[in-house]
Amino acid sequence: MTPKKIEKVNDVTIRFAGDSGDGIQITGTQFANTTAILGNDVSTLPDYPAEIRAPQGTLGGVSGFQIHFGSTEINTPGDMCDVLVVMNPAALKANLQYLEKGGSIIANSDGFNERSLALAEYSSNPLRDGSLSHYHVYEINITKLTEQALCDLNLPPKVIERSKNFFALGLMFWMYNRPLEPTLKWIREKFSKKPELIEANSRVLKAGWNFGETTEVFKVRYEVAPARVAPGKYRNITGNQATAFGLMAAAHRAQLELFLASYPITPASDILHELSNYKNYNVKTFQCEDEIAAITAAIGASFGGALAVTSTSGPGFSLKAEALGLAVMTELPLVVINVQRGGPSTGLPTKTEQADLLQALYGRNGEASVPVIAALSPSDCFSAAFEACKIAIEAMTPVILLTDGYIGNGSEPWLIPDIHSLPTIEPYYPDDPKKFKPYMRNETTLVRPWAIPGIPGFEHRIGGLEKKENTGEISYDPVNHERMTRLRTEKIMRLQDRIPLATAEGHTQGDLLVIGWGSTFGAIRTAVQKQLDKGKSVAHLHLRYLNPFPKNFSKLISQYKAILVPELNLGQLAQLIRARCRLPIYQLNKVQGLPFRSVEIEQKIEEVLRGIA
Amino acid sequence: MTPKKIEKVNDVTIRFAGDSGDGIQITGTQFANTTAILGNDVSTLPDYPAEIRAPQGTLGGVSGFQIHFGSTEINTPGDMCDVLVVMNPAALKANLQYLEKGGSIIANSDGFNERSLALAEYSSNPLRDGSLSHYHVYEINITKLTEQALCDLNLPPKVIERSKNFFALGLMFWMYNRPLEPTLKWIREKFSKKPELIEANSRVLKAGWNFGETTEVFKVRYEVAPARVAPGKYRNITGNQATAFGLMAAAHRAQLELFLASYPITPASDILHELSNYKNYNVKTFQCEDEIAAITAAIGASFGGALAVTSTSGPGFSLKAEALGLAVMTELPLVVINVQRGGPSTGLPTKTEQADLLQALYGRNGEASVPVIAALSPSDCFSAAFEACKIAIEAMTPVILLTDGYIGNGSEPWLIPDIHSLPTIEPYYPDDPKKFKPYMRNETTLVRPWAIPGIPGFEHRIGGLEKKENTGEISYDPVNHERMTRLRTEKIMRLQDRIPLATAEGHTQGDLLVIGWGSTFGAIRTAVQKQLDKGKSVAHLHLRYLNPFPKNFSKLISQYKAILVPELNLGQLAQLIRARCRLPIYQLNKVQGLPFRSVEIEQKIEEVLRGIA
């Protein structure tokens, strides 16, 4: 046996794909976790069918999991993959589009029988008919090899069939030189009550590794050195889970009860599911009859002194429009989370989009300015949610938190913060019943006090009618209305004094500033980095705060000749920026229910640079 | 008796004010009608209390009616009034603010007793204490004079008390030289079943006239020559009634049944009330359980082939956000009317505002472009509603019609059109079941066909999920989604080819272009006219179409050095224009629940002109 050659690579993208029942999500997660433990930076993208239970073996039933890891900063799950592991023909057919020309296909040849080829609508076997000549195809009879590894254990065929994914995983561990131990440990814990499964899965995992090591099929192994990621304790986290944790952290720092009122909707429901598990953490969840009940129940809870939150997605967010106005008028803290999905209307419920930005800013009657914050990655949902709560409580205002299906479902390593290191959150309570007026504002912040039922002396009435300055009584006075309207808006503008100034990554002045918001962060960052590496005069500005904009926004952008705004919509942020500056603004818009690939952005940058050169 | 001097004046504003029970609205309407019949141009503004029945004699209970008429074009109910007719102290106190310095007060001195002064919170009698020295005060014991006129008729005191408004009306008719006959005729018809009231009211009306003619109190009468208004048959109409008529006219021209689904809300309910009277006109009204039911019922009716409309105001409009997206996705004709009121939230329910513009444009999830049309005056509501229906039907799209409380309740003469002279409205029906595909578009307009249930061969399914181009089947395909999103948006943009080009009144190029939309038309027009008369280099552009903008918009505005945008909000149209041009844009914003006074705009124009000079 000749020792295998070891090749160093910077970053790799692998995609596992198989039938919904093939354990692809577990395989991918295990690979990602082990890789993260090794110190690589990682980003993952699960991709499963919209149907509850799509028929086995069909294109509709394919489940995929993509992992991008490297020794440098990794910001996206990867545009295209280097290796595609497929368990059946449908998986191949559905995923070939994501494989780089010249990439490798590792196929379970046992999965390619007549029936499965027909189900995948292949007229001939692609592994044989030459149609994959642009790729390196490795046919491995994984099912058979798995059976052989387990033949003496007397297991039912279904169990054997189900463990074949560990073979593929073991093989990939071998190929990318990762240890088996973390997965072996996971198997031991997961199946602690079924020792026969511990034995079976562990064996198959090792069999996969050994297959790589011993056969002559693979000539090369790869080494991906650790990345210089920040030291500390990590775990993988999805965006929705991070959002839930961010809310809990904020409640903890504010010393308030967390109250989530919600109505299930894809892709936001997981926030509700997650929080419903934490009854012993001062968390109450209330599943309501609809989204309007959810937001108004949250407003009621906020009136009662809780950190009140409501979570939803597009259509449900539309339903909350009227009540958002009530929260503006009553000036109560409230966080409204919109995990955006493809629209309009029911649209593409399981796909991602960024098309609710203008709605977040303007989607209610009257002048009703509300802070809007967008998360940029799965783990960033934690900080964004925390920040949304902090602003809501400290500024006595509803805050809209925008995430989307892509980062809500996607996962990445999260540097676990120490709860005590997070900022404190200080509600503004009234302290003197004699001086108390419900709409008497703090002079600097314009914030009104939060008087909580149950305390003598602060009895007061609020509501959706216009109210008199300071006293809060109903008032139809014209001048008072104008004053209150301006005060409410000014209160939000003054948040500029507490949110961080914008900074651009890259040249501090130059040809082109690429401005993005939300989940496109990673793709834009990668694209701009590559252009910087090529010596281009570009920079990247990411807007976390969409209302108000950072104070130095206009000044900062004026240092560039032109602006490019890539968005997963038809140009909503671009329009906001247009109203604020006179620079030429270019747009890159994609409305396909999919995230950007960084090359798409790179190409556009190059095109724009050519144009303005 | 010396013959009275006759003075010619160009335009006059009179305000009648009294207690809610004093018949002020009738008085005002009669004056307005007679004046219109004489050929003056007229604009009126009723102004009654928000409370259902405010206590008699109090400030809260005052009812007012302002009439502005003249021999030139009249575009507003008048900034300030020349004559204030008051029946009691509360009416004086509440309305003095609207009287021009130097103007006349005609006061029913019998109404100024101790009790009524106290109710109006006067510590001394203003008619006596010198506080009105800046005005011409005419104290007339109207109640007593009315009683005397009727003393031989043996009428109950309540009836006598109630007819005193006719005395004031008669007096004003004398003063402004208008005939009594139209009102006498109206009295005869109105009270045809109560001859004693005909006699009483007619006598009192004449007594008022004779009082002016015979006493020495008034030295001058005024003559207001007819205006050069377009010839034809006129009637007075409120905005809400005009909206209702516009819808009926459109249904007639489209040869469709009109279906209005609505939930009552101030100030939009009158559209529902009006249309509920016309069951024999192919009009169905459906009062729903809420605004969501109303818009979705309308969508159902539209699917069924009716001209479907839903009417509401601010908070109710917010509730329709989600379903508007459904109408966008299903591409069904639908007119959504928002009679805007003061916001946010419940806000100022009986006051006017223009703060729902951005919501109309962006207030729903996803990319969901909808045409937005705004009416500019009470009578213009007719044409705006007609136009909204025509676009909805011919472009298979929901259309948002914005009016507001000011023009919805206000009235003005309406040149009654001949229904047959109005444009036809042509639905785009499919004709061949074999070729029929529900989303197959007309190549020029991109409009899809309207296939009506009941007809064999066109059975099809629509809904809120993304659909495949042409076939309309559900599709999650990324590229198809982008294509459909762009097609839906482009369809609306192409309306630019059928809406009129924008034209500015005034200089075709110059220093300042004043751009407005909606009900501020009259005030802006008046202000710009006055500035033009003063020789200023200004012009006025009124935007009826807020989405899409007229095709020549950018070109037209580029002819000016600067732009001023007066709005009853914090600058919503201004923001839209900012995103479209690089000219300096000035704003004039008023958020007081009140319309602009034209002088406010004039002052701002002058200020801006000084600044840019």
Place this chain on the structure above:
Amino acid sequence: MVTRVQTLLNTFSFAQNKPYTPKDYRSKEEPRWCPGCGNYSILTQVQKVLADLSVPPYRLAFVSGIGCSSRFPYYINTYGFHGIHGRAIAIASGLKIARPDITVWVITGDGDGLSIGGNHFIHALRRNIDINILLFNNQIYALTKGQYSPTSEHGAITKSSPDGVIDYPFNPVALAIGANSTFVARTIDRDPRHLQNMLKRAAMHKGTSFIEIYQNCNVFNDGVFDRFSNKEIRDDYALFLEHGKPLIFGKNRNKAIRLNGYIPEIISLDDGKHSTSDAVIYNEQDTTLAFLIATLSNHPNMPRPFGVFLDITRTTYETELLEQIESAITKNGKGDVNELFNSGDTWIIQ
């Protein structure tokens, strides 16, 4: 004015009133429900019943909201509207009022029709618009992958209730009766014949018909209705109502419901003490009895009733509307818009 829609209806030569077969109601779209889902059976029975009734497909409209069940219209070859969540009934109401000539069926779920759509549901019932509402009750939000619904049992463990549901459920039949319904029935996916019967009865009823259909979601709530469909035991758990017949149930038809005043009791028919004549005779036209039987479910030992609970006559909304239109025309003549515009105080400027 003859509307264009009337003209279109008159112009297009109607297909003969041919006998239709279930196939005529099958659309080209392949149903995408999970294998084994109860929805399949309901779809099949609906198609059969439509064929039996021979309503031409083009005269039918199926309107739904959002949910697994609400995909139904795609699979049936009629006019169809897949609306937004909770609004099916409102859309259907507008359609039916605008077009009383169309036969309108609503497909909704326990989430769609009773949670977010609960208000439209109760208002439709009281208005008595002539639409047929089929509520597929699987006691779960299936499409969103398994949260509890307003019909989920107290204590049920679901994705959003890891410690058990603390809401108390609606009894949809009782709710409907309380909301002033004119037709209320219950049936189950696994009893095709009963399902067909109920569908026919609903189709025949003038006014809003409401059928609660127990539907098994074998993925997120498998087996919740097993005791009513499992042939071995169902006769002891299910009570089938028939108008004018005594309330008898049990594997050997050996049990009956008797009323002690207004309190229901189970009697045994083979204990020698009771006979069929002690049993309540069911009366579909009595609202109190319908409510009484509907709330048997409150008593843990009582069987679950299936069948038509209530079928009473009340003029429908659209009938009254058409009457008002007729009488307006009789009184004032067919309205002339031009005349209307020219009415009231008018004046002429030369």
Place this chain on the structure above:
Amino acid sequence: MVTRVQTLLNTFSFAQNKPYTPKDYRSKEEPRWCPGCGNYSILTQVQKVLADLSVPPYRLAFVSGIGCSSRFPYYINTYGFHGIHGRAIAIASGLKIARPDITVWVITGDGDGLSIGGNHFIHALRRNIDINILLFNNQIYALTKGQYSPTSEHGAITKSSPDGVIDYPFNPVALAIGANSTFVARTIDRDPRHLQNMLKRAAMHKGTSFIEIYQNCNVFNDGVFDRFSNKEIRDDYALFLEHGKPLIFGKNRNKAIRLNGYIPEIISLDDGKHSTSDAVIYNEQDTTLAFLIATLSNHPNMPRPFGVFLDITRTTYETELLEQIESAITKNGKGDVNELFNSGDTWIIQ
């Protein structure tokens, strides 16, 4: 973690548990209803009852929607929330779940609570959250100046129904019973003593209490309830329910309701043939009887029932929630957020 709210509650020295008077519940705001409006009486009785019960004002929250009735919170000196149209019950639900220590009253109207707010209404009832819902039923939308509401009578002429209403109304009591209520009562503005009684009963009930209060709108719907308030005739039109007592009514208490099976009949107590013992004995704890009596209104000749229709015991939503919280703490200890974040698969990068 002790929340700041708990700390605040502990810190602020509570006023003595002094006896309160109605004046303590009067706010500075002058009520702005029309002179003669039935709302005034209801306000007064509520203030009296609160004083009788001596709930400290700061422990009370009044939540309303939009409508004439919904202005109520401004006039009562407690914590108050004038919400948006139809959402009072949802706001109150959130408040009560977050703060079970606060006593929550909801003020709503027939439009606010049954039209736009109908869904929150029925869901609150089934959940049995411990709030008290007072629905001021004037059978009209008053604030918007006189359109018909879901309780307006069939045929009523209103601003939006010039030819008469063609909807059939809800019977709010029947609807509530159908929606799985635990407490349902009816009273009227013009009978202060009865009104007070009902308010007290509602206050005492644990769970959602619902009182329909007939309220005269003398401007837009004057007199619709006259026959139940006019002292001359009301005894023949109104039937007062009392638990454990026979259903007797009539000016001379000479009529009674008897049940023929489940069919109600009026009997005369002075025809020599019947006696009080023939009359139904009312039982507040029987849902069927409650429904039966509630739907007397369907029979044109039957009197209209007032009083407590239903008062049954079922654990409240927030009780069960607190139990689940307790048991989670017992099982897993008080949650430590830091630990939670650090749980699961973690790894350390040096």
